[in-house]
Structures are given as structure tokens and as C-alpha cells.
Amino acid sequence: MPTAYFVVRATVSDPAKRAAFDAWYQKEHLPDATKAFGITRARRFWSASDPSLHVAMYEFSDLAALERGTGPDTMKPLVAEFDRCWPGVTRTREVLVLAEDFAAA
Numbered sequence: 420m421p422t423a424y425f426v427v428r429a430t431v432s433d434p435a436k437r438a439a440f441d442a443w444y445q446k447e448h449l450p451d452a453t454k455a456f457g458i459t460r461a462r463r464f465w466s467a468s469d470p471s472l473h474v475a476m477y478e479f480s481d482l483a484a485l486e487r488g489t490g491p492d493t494m495k496p497l498v499a500e501f502d503r504c505w506p507g508v509t510r511t512r513e514v515l516v517l518a519e520d521f522a523a524a
Contacts, residue, residue: 420481
């Protein structure tokens, strides 16, 4: 089964809040989410073309593991904590399944 990714895009519109958001995500949210999802790898990005866009990618061994790891019982407390700490920061979520992993020789 191919690797699956749970992707969360957050828009931090206020430039003055981005450093605090970044620190909170790094020190609190990313470790909490990684532990709750039962995964060992996650990546975060700030968009170079849209500085307000933050993207987190959580890597799962396959789609079944992603579906187990991101069920309602897991997501509800994570979403509630995010909303409590960052009201007004909008998010979208999507699931990606690896179609190809290509490396030039």
C-alpha cells in the first residue's frame, strides 16, 4: 500500500502572530499530533509565495493507517486545542496518497 499524507493548511493572516504560531506549532501541536496519530514523521512548511500559508504534512504508512490515526476521537481534542489557541486561523485538511516517488539517478 502506498504512503498516505494528512495535510493541514493554515492561514495566519496577521504577520505579527506568525512567529508565535510557529513556536506553538513546533513545541506543542506538532509533537501532540504526531503522538496522537501514532506516526513517526511529520513536516511543516511556510509558503514562500504566500507568507501567511503554513502547511503541515503528517506521513502514514498507508491510507488505512491514516484513517485509523485521524478518526474523530483523535481529531476532536486536537482541533479543540488548535481553536482555543488560535481562534480566527482558518484551516483546510486533505488526504493525499503517494502516486510515485521518483529520484533521478
